[in-house]
Amino acid sequence: MGLLKYLGAGCLLLIIAAIACGAGIAIGGGLSRAGGLALGRDGVAVVYVEGQILGGDSRGVFDGPAARSDRIVRWLRRAGEDSSIKAVVLRVDSPGGSVTASDEIYNQILKVKERKPVVASMGGLAASGGYYISAPATRIVANQTSLTGSIGVITIVPNIEGLLQKLGVETYVFTSGPHKDESAGLRPLTEADRRVFQGVVDEAFTRFVTVVSDGRGLPAEQVRAQADGRIMTGRQALEARLVDQVGDLPEAIQVAADLGGIHGEPRVVRYRGGDGLFSPGAESLAGLLGLPLPPLLPGGGQTPFSVQYLLLAP
16 A cells, blocks of 8 residues: 555656646746736747757656757747747757757747847857857847857767776677778777768868858858857957847847837747756746655767767866
8 A cells, every 4th residue: 555655646746747847838938027927918939948959859757958959949930930929039058969959940040030030148058059059149148157159069989998808898890881880989090080070070160150150240260260169258259249248138038029129018938848857847846845856867869979069068
């Protein structure tokens, strides 16, 4: 009986969490800044990009906190197609991540811009891929202490051959070509391997420079001078013309409202979280119930080799 009671309580918690997570966007989306329903007024949508940018959609209730490109693209599409939404704020708090996932979000932002203004609002971190998706915005607003920049590409190919030898583990690899196992980490890279990897990184870097150059209206040479991977504060980014003004999210919302032709206080529709057991909605629920959340599961489903627009932090 004790076990059944425990299992029943656990199932109930999961059901409540699922309901809370699923309703997170709808409840948050229908609230104005004043905290009440504000239907019928022209609005500004705030789309949150929080955590590492990864491809695909939510992995279910056990998904960790990540900015999944499919979900963010879906939110942007909804905001773009909603005639009552006159402008969109992209709230970025991310170190970047997958090259392809960042580019998918970037492409959708361009589509939304064809219909209405998009304002990027930088939180504490909008670096590398976080800046990549901000660059095409109609206006970029950063806190003066935001960390941004980190324009560049990184990939890491570990070599664990020596470790395996110390452990007495032998590996036998059969390939159809000389490069097929170059990312397996089971042997040193050859010069030909290095050229392959560097070519991929260089192509992704050229794409990054083009995105920033087009979005900010800056010569490619000027962008390249800033694109050595360095991070910078929001104030430094303003001096480098990588952002337009210093401000916080409320200022960004007001800028978006002005660009969208909204008079008076806009209705604010928020697209945020709501898809995982470890999402903000579930964390809030656990806090109310006084329940601990388990440690975050490793997310992303990354392959051993991946090219990233990512700021690596200790």
